[in-house]
Each structure stands twice: as structure tokens, then as C-alpha cells.
Amino acid sequence: MDKEQVALILDEIGTLLELQGENPFRCNAYHNASRAISQMEGNLAEIVTAGKLAEIPGIGDTLRDKITTLVTTGHLPFYEEQRKKVPAGLLDMLRIQGLGPKKARALYDQLGIESLDALKIACEDNRVATLKGFGAKTQQKILEGLAFLSQMGERVRIDQALPIAQQLIDGLGNCPGIKRIELCGSLRRRKDTIKDIDILISSDDAAPIMERFVTLPGVTQIIGQGDTKSSVIVAGNSGRGRRVLMNADLRVVTDAQFPFALHYFTGCKEHNIAMRARAQKRDLKLNEYGLSGPTKSVKCKDEADIFKALGLDYIPPELREQTGELDVAEKHHLPKLLEADDIRGVFHCHTTYSDGHATLAEMAEAAQALGLEYLGIGDHSQSLTVANGLTPERVHKQWAEIDKLNAKFKGFRLFKGTECDILPDGSLDFDDDLLAEFDYVVASVHTHFGLAEPEMTARIVRAVSHPRVTMLGHMTGRLLLKRDGYKVDTEAVFKAAAEHGTMIEINAHPMRLDMDWIHAKRAKALGVQLVINPDAHATEEIAYYRYGVDVARRGWVEKKEVFNTKTTAQVAKVLAARGK
DNA sequence: GCCGTTTTCGGCCCGACTGTTTTCAGTCG
Numbered sequence: 001m002d003k004e005q006v007a008l009i010l011d012e013i014g015t016l017l018e019l020q021g022e023n024p025f026r027c028n029a030y031h032n033a034s035r036a037i038s039q040m041e042g043n044l045a046e047i048v049t050a051g052k053l054a055e056i057p058g059i060g061d062t063l064r065d066k067i068t069t070l071v072t073t074g075h076l077p078f079y080e081e082q083r084k085k086v087p088a089g090l091l092d093m094l095r096i097q098g099l100g101p102k103k104a105r106a107l108y109d110q111l112g113i114e115s116l117d118a119l120k121i122a123c124e125d126n127r128v129a130t131l132k133g134f135g136a137k138t139q140q141k142i143l144e145g146l147a148f149l150s151q152m153g154e155r156v157r158i159d160q161a162l163p164i165a166q167q168l169i170d171g172l173g174n175c176p177g178i179k180r181i182e183l184c185g186s187l188r189r190r191k192d193t194i195k196d197i198d199i200l201i202s203s204d205d206a207a208p209i210m211e212r213f214v215t216l217p218g219v220t221q222i223i224g225q226g227d228t229k230s231s232v233i234v235a236g237n238s239g240r241g242r243r244v245l246m247n248a249d250l251r252v253v254t255d256a257q258f259p260f261a262l263h264y265f266t267g268c269k270e271h272n273i274a275m276r277a278r279a280q281k282r283d284l285k286l287n288e289y290g291l292s293g294p295t296k297s298v299k300c301k302d303e304a305d306i307f308k309a310l311g312l313d314y315i316p317p318e319l320r321e322q323t324g325e326l327d328v329a330e331k332h333h334l335p336k337l338l339e340a341d342d343i344r345g346v347f348h349c350h351t352t353y354s355d356g357h358a359t360l361a362e363m364a365e366a367a368q369a370l371g372l373e374y375l376g377i378g379d380h381s382q383s384l385t386v387a388n389g390l391t392p393e394r395v396h397k398q399w400a401e402i403d404k405l406n407a408k409f410k411g412f413r414l415f416k417g418t419e420c421d422i423l424p425d426g427s428l429d430f431d432d433d434l435l436a437e438f439d440y441v442v443a444s445v446h447t448h449f450g451l452a453e454p455e456m457t458a459r460i461v462r463a464v465s466h467p468r469v470t471m472l473g474h475m476t477g478r479l480l481l482k483r484d485g486y487k488v489d490t491e492a493v494f495k496a497a498a499e500h501g502t503m504i505e506i507n508a509h510p511m512r513l514d515m516d517w518i519h520a521k522r523a524k525a526l527g528v529q530l531v532i533n534p535d536a537h538a539t540e541e542i543a544y545y546r547y548g549v550d551v552a553r554r555g556w557v558e559k560k561e562v563f564n565t566k567t568t569a570q571v572a573k574v575l576a577a578r579g580k
Numbered sequence: 581g582c583c584g585t586t587t588t589c590g591g592c593c594c595g596a597c598t599g600t601t602t603t604c605a606g607t608c609g
């Protein structure tokens with residue numbers, strides 16, 4: 001059983017215990033362990049075998065044994081027992097806004113409700129409102145929550161959330177009395193998927209701002225409206241005509257409170273808890289309004305001052321995931337993170353030669369408009385006929401056009417590449433002689449996703465070990481919120497890539513963002529050279545590389561670890577040397 | 581269930597908002 005499966009089960013156990021009214025701290029121990037496992041580096045089975053599981057913070061003797069059982073046998077009697085004690089439908093009910101374990105349990109105990117459908121009928125029959133602790137408003141909120149759930153999924157991609165957040169900020173921007181306004185939460189930390197939009201404002205007069213917020217265009221429902229905090233549901237356009245609904249929260253504080261509130265609402269929650277605990281050890285109290293001791297409070301003009309007051313270097317939002325950043329910041333060893341401006345070009349872009357929407361010339365022009373120095377073309381290879389993959393003849397035709405364009409460019413260059421299919425047995429879709437003539441080769445899996453893990457791993461390791469392969473494309477093939485990645489032992493892929501000097505792509509297309517930040521962090525640790533590619537199929541998609549920079553930053557990646565921060569001359573030199 | 585510079589027990593971050601209460605529990609982040 002792999003990391004994700006173990007993490008899911010631990011998290012579910014925590015929730016099942018909550019539904020049974022267990023001690024919240026015990027429940028939390030399972031949620032924490034779930035997080036620790038899903039974010040840990042390395043191969044879980046290896047760590048279990050090495051007996052190093054309990055070295056992970058948040059995993060003690062009990063959880064070590066349970067996780068070991070899960071990993072080695074594939075199931076856990078304790079988990080099965082808990083599942084028997086709680087009807088499955090109660091877990092669904094927790095997805096409703098404002099409905100927590102206590103209320104869900106009461107609905108089950110007193111009305112026998114154990115599904116969303118039954119809950120809807122009970123609300124419509126006015127049976128919920130009569131329960132102790134419930135009322136007409138709660139019943140109405142549950143109905144609204146059910147409607148919200150049926151209209152959308154739980155999370156949306158960052159590229160869908162950002163425009164909605166921007167629309168809200170623009171709408172608030174001209175409100176008088178705003179001193180500072182900032183996006184917080186997981187959007188500020190640049191997670192690949194987002195649940196809520198969090199906006200923070202500093203002002204001396206919150207009321208009119210609140211009023212503006214809940215009446216902004218796109219707001220479809222007001223969840224709450226208080227003196228300093230309001231919560232709404234907002235509809236936005238996902239960019240392809242599809243409507244996306246999201247929660248959006250606004251908090252208004254004074255300007256003196258702003259840095260503390262900004263830190264607090266940026267999260268993540270576990271990072272905040274660690275920061276508060278750290279403050280406590282120094283006889284200080286940290287909350288969203290300030291940092292104070294028994295006699296006086298510490299003035300902070302920005303977040304950096306808060307970290308400094310607690311003996312830490314400034315921790316960028318992307319690193320605030322409670323994966324060791326406090327310890328490293330204390331020792332002054334935080335990485336100097338990659339910046340979007342460090343990227344000088346990208347290597348995985350499609351044109352009308354295969355399945356792209358723009359011509360070679362149009363893509364080159366768009367790349368230059370973005371300030372890039374070079375653009376690598378990587379159209380599909382011959383066997384991927386659904387994507388109009390190029391035959392060797394068409395490859396030569398494309399090269400001739402690239403040569404022609406390059407002859408005209410000043411300070412810009414197109415590199416000749418291919419996104420060459422990795423065939424089911426791990427061989428490549430073009431012969432070695434043709435591959436040798438490309439400037440570089442991106443090797444990717446596009447077919448036979450269902451191979452068992454050993455076969456898929458062997459397939460990708462073989463491709464990564466091929467001397468003509470420059471970089472591996474979208475390592476797991478996942479599509480965010482749509483399709484899980486194929487089963488592959490990423491640890492083995494990283495080791496092969498490091499051994500053969502093959503790069504691994506951070507595919508920056510916001511539907512993929514594959515590999516993810518945890519993988520990126522691990523790849524870096526194992527000495528794999530990274531490259532950030534937009535997988536652009538249209539001119540406006542070249543700028544997607546910025547989402548890849550976000551992933552890299554979350555993975556603690558520095559400029560020197562990313563190939564496409566090099567100049568055109570440096571890139572050409574490295575690629576020429578690899579071809580030998 | 582975890583954890584320990586207050587260390588094997590007794591804590592575990594903490595405040596806003598809502599709704600149903602009549603002083604607070606539940607939920608959320």
C-alpha cells in the first residue's frame with residue numbers, strides 16, 4: 001500500500017473517531033499522521049522496513065504499528081472496525097458547510113439519516129429543524145450546503161481560483177479606507193488546488209468594506225457577515241465558459257494588526273500551530289492580532305519582523321507547510337528560492353505540427369513577447385496519432401522551418417525538440433539516429449496508463465536511462481481533480497535520472513502540475529536536475545511556466561537546480577555535450 | 581494518540597461567527 005492510500009485511511013480513521021465523539025486530540029493525531037505520511041520524502045515501504053517510521057514527527061508507537069500493518073498487509077483491522085461503527089453516509093454529510101461531526105451524529109442518532117438524499121428529504125419535511133440544537137436556519141443552511149455540493153466539486157485548480165480572487169480584489173480595490181489588501185490562504189502559498197479564497201484588508205472602518213464585499217458582482221450567497229469577518233459564495237468563470245463556485249472569506253483588521261493577520265491567514269494551519277507553540281516557549285502569545293508577552297507586545301511592521309522576533313529567518317509563504325521550515329529557518333539555512341524572472345526559456349511546447357493551436361512562428365513570437373530568450377519545440381512523435389504525432393519526414397520539414405526562423409531572430413532561438421512517446425516496453429518512438437539529431441528529447445508516457453507498478457517503473461526507468469533522452473515529461477500523468485497518476489515508483493525514477501544525468505520536468509500546465517511539490521523536493525534532494533515546462537498548446541499557455549515556478553518554490557528549489565534558468569549559450573553547450 | 585529545556589502525566593492554538601440558547605456548543609480556519 002502506498003503513501004497516498006495510507007494517508008487517506010489515517011485521515012478517515014480520524015474522522016470516524018470524531019463521528020463517535022472521541023477525544024479531539026486523539027482524532028487529530030490521526031489527521032496529523034495522515035499529513036505527515038502524505039508529505040514525507042522517500043519511499044514509505046523502505047522507511048517501514050528500515051524501522052524509521054517513528055522518527056517522523058507525529059508518529060508514535062501506536063501509529064507506527066498501525067501504519068506498518070497497513071503497508072505490509074494492505075489492511076488494518078482497527079480501520080475495518082471503525083468503519084463498521086459509523087455509516088458511510090455520515091462521512092458525506094461532513095462535506096456540507098456548517099455540518100460537523102456532532103451535528104451529523106445527532107442527525108443519525110435521532111432521525112436515522114445516513115445519506116445526503118435522506119438528509120435533503122428530512123430538511124424538506126421540516127424534521128431537522130425540530131431537533132434539539134438545530135433550528136429553521138440550520139435546516140436552511142443544510143439545504144443550501146447540499147445545493148452547493150451538487151453544483152461543484154470541493155476544490156478547484158489554482159488557474160481557476162486566481163481569476164475569481166482577482167475579480168474580488170478588483171471589486172474591493174476602489175473601496176475607500178483600504179490601507180493594505182492581500183490574498184492569503186492556500187492561494188498565497190500557491191497550492192495546486194484551492195478550496196477557499198481568503199482576502200485580508202487593513203482599514204479603520206470595516207463596515208462599508210464588508211457591505212461592499214457581500215454585494216460584489218458574482219456573489220451568489222452570503223454565508224456570514226460580521227464586524228471583521230464575512231464569508232460568501234462567489235461564482236466565477238473558469239476560462240472555458242464553465243461556471244465555478246467558490247467560498248470566499250474576507251477579514252478586516254487594523255493596519256497595526258495586518259502583519260499578524262497576514263501570517264495567520266496565510267497558514268498552513270500546522271505551520272501556525274508550530275509558530276504559536278514557538279512563541280509560547282518564549283513566554284509570548286501569537287495570534288492574528290499581535291505578538292505579546294506578559295508585560296508588553298512586540299511591534300511588527302511586516303511578516304519578516306514576526307519571524308525575526310521568534311528567532312527565525314523570513315519564511316516565504318510557499319514553504320509554510322510544516323515540513324521542517326521552522327528548524328531550517330532557525331539555523332539560517334533556508335534556500336534562496338527560484339523566482340519567475342529566473343526562467344529564460346522553456347522546452348516543452350506544441351505547435352500546429354502536432355496538436356497545438358498556434359504555428360511555430362506564432363509560438364516564437366509569443367515567447368519573445370514574454371521576454372524569454374529561447375523556446376524549445378516538443379511536438380508529439382509518430383505513434384501518437386490522436387495528437388497528430390510527427391513522422392520523421394515531418395520532423396525534417398519542421399527543422400527546416402525552425403532553421404529559417406532562427407536565421408531571422410536576434411537574441412532569440414528556437415531549439416529543435418520532440419516529445420517522444422515512451423512505448424509500453426520503455427523503448428522510444430523514434431530510432432536513435434533520428435533522436436540524436438534533435439537538440440533535445442522530452443520522453444513522455446501517453447498510452448497504456450494501466451500497467452502495474454513494476455512494469456510502469458521499468459518502462460520509465462528504461463526511458464530515463466536512454467542516452468538520447470534529455471528530460472522526462474509529466475512524470476506521473478495525473479490530471480488534477482480528474483485522473484490519478486499512473487502507478488510508478490518515483491523513487492526509482494529519481495535515482496535513475498540522477499544516475500544518468502537525465503532531467504525531470506515540472507510540467508507547469510495547471511491541469512497537471514506534475515511532478516508535484518513533494519516530488520520536486522525529493523528529486524532535488526536526490527540530485528536530479530529539474531526543468532520547468534509549460535506543455536503549451538497555445539500562445540497564451542507559454543506563461544504557464546509560472547505555475548511551475550510555484551511548484552518549484554514549494555519544493556524548496558533554487559535557481560541553480562533548474563536547467564532553464566541558464567542562458568541560451570549555456571543551454572546550447574549542455575545539450576551539445578549530451579548529444580556526444 | 582503524541583510529546584517532553586515544566587519529560588511518563590497532563591497538556592495539546594485560538595478567535596470569529598452562527599444559531600440556538602439565555603450563557604454556550606458547534607463549526608471553521
